[in-house]
Amino acid sequence: xxxxxxxxxxxxxxxxxxxxxxxSGYNKSLYIREVNRMLEISPRTAQxxxxxxxxxxxxxxxxxxxIKTYTLRKNQMSKYYLTLxxxxxxxxxxxxxxxxxxxxxxxxxxxxxxxxxxxxxxxGDQRDGSDLDIFLAxxxxxxxxxxxxxxxxxxxxxxxxxxxxxxxxxxxxxxLKEILENHIAISxxxxxxxxxxxxx
Numbered sequence: 001x002x003x004x005x006x007x008x009x010x011x012x013x014x015x016x017x018x019x020x021x022x023x024s025g026y027n028k029s030l031y032i033r034e035v036n037r038m039l040e041i042s043p044r045t046a047q048x049x050x051x052x053x054x055x056x057x058x059x060x061x062x063x064x065x066x067i068k069t070y071t072l073r074k075n076q077m078s079k080y081y082l083t084l085x086x087x088x089x090x091x092x093x094x095x096x097x098x099x100x101x102x103x104x105x106x107x108x109x110x111x112x113x114x115x116x117x118x119x120x121x122x123x124g125d126q127r128d129g130s131d132l133d134i135f136l137a138x139x140x141x142x143x144x145x146x147x148x149x150x151x152x153x154x155x156x157x158x159x160x161x162x163x164x165x166x167x168x169x170x171x172x173x174x175x176l177k178e179i180l181e182n183h184i185a186i187s188x189x190x191x192x193x194x195x196x197x198x199x200x
Contacts, residue, residue, distance in 0.1 A: 010052075014041055018049050019058070019085045022072050025181045026082075026196045031069045056081075074197050082193045086185045093184045097121065099154065100132060104186050106148045107156070113138015113163055114195065115187035118179040131157040134186075135179050137166035137195075170199045 017039050022028050035046040050070050053059040057077045059070045072078055094101040100121055108115075119133030120126040132154055140160055149156040159175070170176050185192050 012049075014039070014045060015049055015053065016085060016088050017041075018046070019053065019081060020089055022059070022070075023082055023085050023089070025177075026072065029069045029071045031064075031067050072197075079190075079193050079197055082197070083190045086189045086193060090184050090186065090189070093117075093122075099152065103132060103148060103152055103154065103156070106151075107134075107140075107145050108187060110141040110144050110148075111136055111138065111187060112140075113188060114166070114192045115185070116179055116192070117184040117186060118182060119157070122182040122184050131155040133157045134159070135175075135183075136160045137163050138188075167195060167199070170195060 018035055021030060021035065021038060032043055032046045032050060035041070035050065036043045039046070050059060050061075054061055054070065057075065058073060058081050060073045061068050061070045063069075072082075094104070100117065104117075114137040116122075116135045117133065118135055120130045121132055134156060136158065138160070140158060142158060142160075145156055145158055161169075166176070180196065
């Protein structure tokens with residue numbers, strides 16, 4: 001165990017930020033200049049990190065004319081890294097949204113299944129009075145969640161799909177496609193990542 005802990009992942013914050021781009025929709029095809037523009041990092045840094053992620057087996061590249069584009073590989077190693085990325089995104093979100101964090105902590109015992117925040121909060125453009133949109137693939141105690149909503153004076157818009165329905169429509173449902181583009185995972189993150197990877 002100690003030997004394992006002496007090894008390093010050799011990833012930087014920029015690695016995490018770049019991988020986060022690929023978790024938006026899970027179907028992105030990005031080239032170096034796009035990553036450079038979206039994250040305001042140098043093209044050289046973007047290229048080195050994209051190449052490193054390809055070497056690690058998380059991304060794969062193809063040439064489109066003279067432009068090299070990168071997409072996610074659908075394998076077990078990608079699942080490990082993407083689970084890390086979803087936790088990274090959730091940690092940043094909760095650190096910057098104290099009210100959403102407090103509400104989430106109150107409702108987590110009331111839900112079972114895959115839970116995702118979506119809508120304005122996930123996009124980062126919520127305003128005073130914005131609903132907290134939560135998608136759940138599983139079950140929820142809706143009555144108690146309504147009580148939490150009243151306690152905090154914040155409307156919780158809860159959308160619940162049975163888990164089997166979610167898995168059968170994940171690549172077809174318009175709402176789910178929108179949620180995959182902008183989401184913050186709050187429960188069963190590893191199961192969420194697996195469900196997306198396996199349906200791509």
